[in-house]
Amino acid sequence: MSTAATRAEVCAVACADSFSDAGRALASPFGAIPSLGARLARSTSAPELLLTDGEAALIAETPALGEESTAEVEGWMPYRKVLDTLAGGRRRVMMGASQIDRYGNQNISRIGGWDRPKAQLVGVRGAPGNSVNHTTNYWVAKHSTRVFVESVDLVAGIGHDRAADCGAPFHDVRVVVTDLAVLDFTGPGASMRLRSVHPGVSTEQVVERTGFDLATDAVTETRLPTERELELIRKLDPQELRHEEVPA
Amino acid sequence: MQDKLMSADQVVGGLSDGMTLAIGGWGSRRKPMALVRAILRSDLRDLTVISYGGPDVGLLCAAGKVREVVFGFVSLDSIALDPHFRAARQAGTVQVAEYDEGMVLAGLRAAAARLPFLPTRAGLGSDVPALNPELRTVTSPYSDGEELIAMPALKPDVALVHLNRADRSGNAQYLGPDPYFDDVMCAAAERSYISCEQVVDTDELLRTGPLQSLLIDRMYADGVVHAPNGAHFTSCVPDYDRDERFQSHYAASAADGAWEEFRNRFLSGDEDAYQAAVAAFQENQEVPA
Numbered sequence: 001m002s003t004a005a006t007r008a009e010v011c012a013v014a015c016a017d018s019f020s021d022a023g024r025a026l027a028s029p030f031g032a033i034p035s036l037g038a039r040l041a042r043s044t045s046a047p048e049l050l051l052t053d054g055e056a057a058l059i060a061e062t063p064a065l066g067e068e069s070t071a072e073v074e075g076w077m078p079y080r081k082v083l084d085t086l087a088g089g090r091r092r093v094m095m096g097a098s099q100i101d102r103y104g105n106q107n108i109s110r111i112g113g114w115d116r117p118k119a120q121l122v123g124v125r126g127a128p129g130n131s132v133n134h135t136t137n138y139w140v141a142k143h144s145t146r147v148f149v150e151s152v153d154l155v156a157g158i159g160h161d162r163a164a165d166c167g168a169p170f171h172d173v174r175v176v177v178t179d180l181a182v183l184d185f186t187g188p189g190a191s192m193r194l195r196s197v198h199p200g201v202s203t204e205q206v207v208e209r210t211g212f213d214l215a216t217d218a219v220t221e222t223r224l225p226t227e228r229e230l231e232l233i234r235k236l237d238p239q240e241l242r243h244e245e246v247p248a
Numbered sequence: 249m250q251d252k253l254m255s256a257d258q259v260v261g262g263l264s265d266g267m268t269l270a271i272g273g274w275g276s277r278r279k280p281m282a283l284v285r286a287i288l289r290s291d292l293r294d295l296t297v298i299s300y301g302g303p304d305v306g307l308l309c310a311a312g313k314v315r316e317v318v319f320g321f322v323s324l325d326s327i328a329l330d331p332h333f334r335a336a337r338q339a340g341t342v343q344v345a346e347y348d349e350g351m352v353l354a355g356l357r358a359a360a361a362r363l364p365f366l367p368t369r370a371g372l373g374s375d376v377p378a379l380n381p382e383l384r385t386v387t388s389p390y391s392d393g394e395e396l397i398a399m400p401a402l403k404p405d406v407a408l409v410h411l412n413r414a415d416r417s418g419n420a421q422y423l424g425p426d427p428y429f430d431d432v433m434c435a436a437a438e439r440s441y442i443s444c445e446q447v448v449d450t451d452e453l454l455r456t457g458p459l460q461s462l463l464i465d466r467m468y469a470d471g472v473v474h475a476p477n478g479a480h481f482t483s484c485v486p487d488y489d490r491d492e493r494f495q496s497h498y499a500a501s502a503a504d505g506a507w508e509e510f511r512n513r514f515l516s517g518d519e520d521a522y523q524a525a526v527a528a529f530q531e532n533q534e535v536p537a
Contacts, residue, residue: 012398031413054423055426057425076425080432083353100264109346115340119338120334120508123321123346124348125320126320127347127348128372129370129371130367132372155374157374166373167395168369168373169394171373172468
């Protein structure tokens, strides 16, 4: 053990930290590193988290990523129950974002015009309902000006400006974790602020790869995984799927 | 009891141009693909399709059958996006009504309960209202005064679903981990058709699964189609998993030229010809295009 943590491992811990205060809630991570983060959180700071097998079963154990789950089942969570659970608020997601703006408006639906998009993506999926009903965080595997844009082409997940306009009482978009940094929305007018840069990344690099002005008045360094976390990460992701998402 | 057994072509023969179809399953899971293939063989056109979209939407778009897709997403699960749906959207040949997934469910539940709408928070503040200008909000008459989206009822003319087992009168059973929204779609629609892996006698239904696996009651069934492997290439657990190799071939074949070859080989004959061509594909262990 005790080789230095890779960038992907720093990211996994930052994702895990986003789940640490979720309590008794359904974790819905999208992507390998958020999935690793949720499993890591359940193994450390957030033992009450609920996890699925990726289909309809809630699993009582925390198995490794990418393996056929033989974990003990503790409950049933088909899609209809996910939709009802999220409306009740006992859920925390970490979604992807094809585009995100300074207030946290997120797009996964399409790039370009509405009638004839330049690129049709997956659709709004559950992003409108997630972002308006419970804590929603985002994961961006490649921080760039293509993703961090002045204005998203379509608002799927709603940001702080939109939430303020419609008075969404349960809106709670907190952090964006990327391969470079952790960002939150404590800047002026609930705009995006650079909270921390990962070890080896400079504030300038993040600013350069962000397509809008970022508050950078109190940037720290993202914490490193502890020895125990590193051990768990390597156990929970033996196929190193994390390094396919963020190369070592 | 009325015997509702019929063929996929008979089901499709009873549909008309311009109809609104709700298609069951989810993404690339337990889709009524044999019924979709029967639509591909027909002259039907101008369909509106309500779907938790997968290759059902893709194939219908590729065949030019669709005027509008009502959806929250279109995905092949193990492959993020369906290439035919993408191509149709990017060419501007198909219209969309795009909603949050929960809004689609609210719309179907409203129709099933004969309500004009159901209130939901999902959609507030997003661009979904701008995408669907007919959407209105409703204000709570109680002291909270909250403003919510009034999701209008989504009323399909016909629901098409695929389940693991059914009897001849249309009592139908799912044996996998997730019912998806098949029962809600059938209750929302004017008419419903159920294809299934096995048609069994009523008294056999409870030999394979518990009482609560009987998802759809015969009051909603207008026809039952015996379609073994009828969800192929989507999954139909526990009868079979998704045919990943074939799905990859489908997706890779979406390119010009390659698609014509795929269509000639798999979609130019009847369902038996399709299943035989798939069996040959599997036997040869062919590498996807």
